[in-house]
Amino acid sequence: MSIYWSERTRNLEPYVPGEQPRDRKYIKLNTNENPYPPSPMVLDAIRKACSEDIRIYPDPDCDSLRETIARYYNLKKEQVFVGNGSDELLAFSFMAFFDPCNPILFPDITYSFYPVYASIFNINYKVVELDEEFSIPVEGFFQENGGIIIPNPNAPTGKYLDVGLIARIARKNPGSVVIIDEAYIDFGGESAVKYIGDFKNLLIIQTLSKSRSLAGLRLGYALGHEDLIQGINRVKNSFNSYTVSRLALAGAEEAFRDEDYFRETRRRIIETRERVSLSLKSMGFKVVDSKANFIFISHPGVKSPVLFKRLREKGILVRHFDKPRISDYLRVSIGSDEEMDVFLDVIGKLLV
């Protein structure tokens, strides 16, 4: 604590990301990265953009990339915003659409960054309790509110909410912005992007970090009615004119062009997830039904913090959240088949 910190800063409880250790080589199943590299076309495009032109600022409006993303989703450029990772977009969206006195709604078990955004921007919130199976009761979002944010699939459970129910939530809340955080949508769920023409209050946020293997490049995007996009744009232009580097712009464009590569890596991760889930169930694990690139697991015989610690000793990083209702669980990212075979082998032995 310092006398120089603002009141806002003093009251913060910052988000803690999963570790990115430098001390030794781990099997990293803790931050939901993609085990497969990005398309070679993406790396080529970045290297090409790494030229003397890097002395020049990037296009602050990111027009070319926004046009590419718009074409990909059959939208207009004015319905697309791009930023420095989807977390930045979430922060901008909290600023753009939520007011302090009007409590927003999100699930009680969810991405743990949401309450942090609420705190830093002084936004009140109420949580909607998930049921015992971690399903989202949509009726919980039919109460008065100043905004709604739901990850689909949810984090850290991986549970998917039928896209038709997203439409119901958007329809029931014509006065509030409904943000669907689709960071994990490409691993088996259906995107709500198809409803953008129907609902002026629906904002979809996606990222290149997971399904397109570009966590290290930093690129997220938002899709929605152009009034919403303009709102985020006003905030961004009052915060940082140039949030996306020339290299990120170049790499991201190419990521939307190599569709075959995208489909193939996605397919492999889904297959691995299903196989690993079955193996874990056969070992007695409870495995929450996942449509993400991670699984949420718990074992009746061994406490999760113990498993977490022992896995770490064996060189395998997973994530444990010491929070109500989920402290018995571990979140395990889906790695390559080789990595998951080691994981299954090690965790099997730890149960004995």
Add this chain to the structure above:
Amino acid sequence: MSIYWSERTRNLEPYVPGEQPRDRKYIKLNTNENPYPPSPMVLDAIRKACSEDIRIYPDPDCDSLRETIARYYNLKKEQVFVGNGSDELLAFSFMAFFDPCNPILFPDITYSFYPVYASIFNINYKVVELDEEFSIPVEGFFQENGGIIIPNPNAPTGKYLDVGLIARIARKNPGSVVIIDEAYIDFGGESAVKYIGDFKNLLIIQTLSKSRSLAGLRLGYALGHEDLIQGINRVKNSFNSYTVSRLALAGAEEAFRDEDYFRETRRRIIETRERVSLSLKSMGFKVVDSKANFIFISHPGVKSPVLFKRLREKGILVRHFDKPRISDYLRVSIGSDEEMDVFLDVIGKLLV
């Protein structure tokens, strides 16, 4: 205006950056970019970092780069923060150190993003009036305040405030954070970084966009007492865990290693600035004494908006600010010798 915008968003008047046109080739003297490319070592380092590892998140603490910068300035890693351009650092600093009810101080003629930050974070401010020569009267900063921010050299005037006077301002304000925005310090001024050990309230913000030719990469950094750095870090970790890409981390480290290249491009820009200033004076221009990579000029015979428009028609972009006290001026970035020769030739003919 949309019913979905927060009150904050509705009241914003976003910053407008200089244009980055795509329609034709211009001589770009409008956004203070460096006319020389970055060191070849920097481009090599980025290309090397553009590997399959880009699927992995960057180090959220940017430890390696912070160690490199700390060594460069003879500081500790804990006294260094890095972010996605210095504008992002300014935004984080407004959040970290300034409170709504306690007005902050900055010059009346200054970087026009400061009032925008004040607006988005709901911070009151008072301006300190520059004298007729655009000099900063330091006594203006000896009044009660909730924080101080001064660019040195100032923007868009280019005028440098003696570093000893910065120390006086820091000493007179032990209860407030004094932010010195040194985006242009490398072009002839002396950095206040040497006072960091003396003043716990002094925060220096610098960037790789200007003197290190990396505007397209997005990298800024803050130097100060570790309590201040911790404060910015709390804000960043409540906003976006991973603000700096793997490519920016790699390129930035290398930029601090190629010192010879840095000194040489800096020297060339300073030489060009002095030569161009003399030529313009001989044409009857008033040229504000600059220690930046731009000059602030005005001509008694031709109105600035007219010059701005005619230069643009001739393929030369400069910047004009339609604001009180400076609407008679143009801000002209220092380009290469060849570019500036064209500029001098064209502007000379426009005066006839």
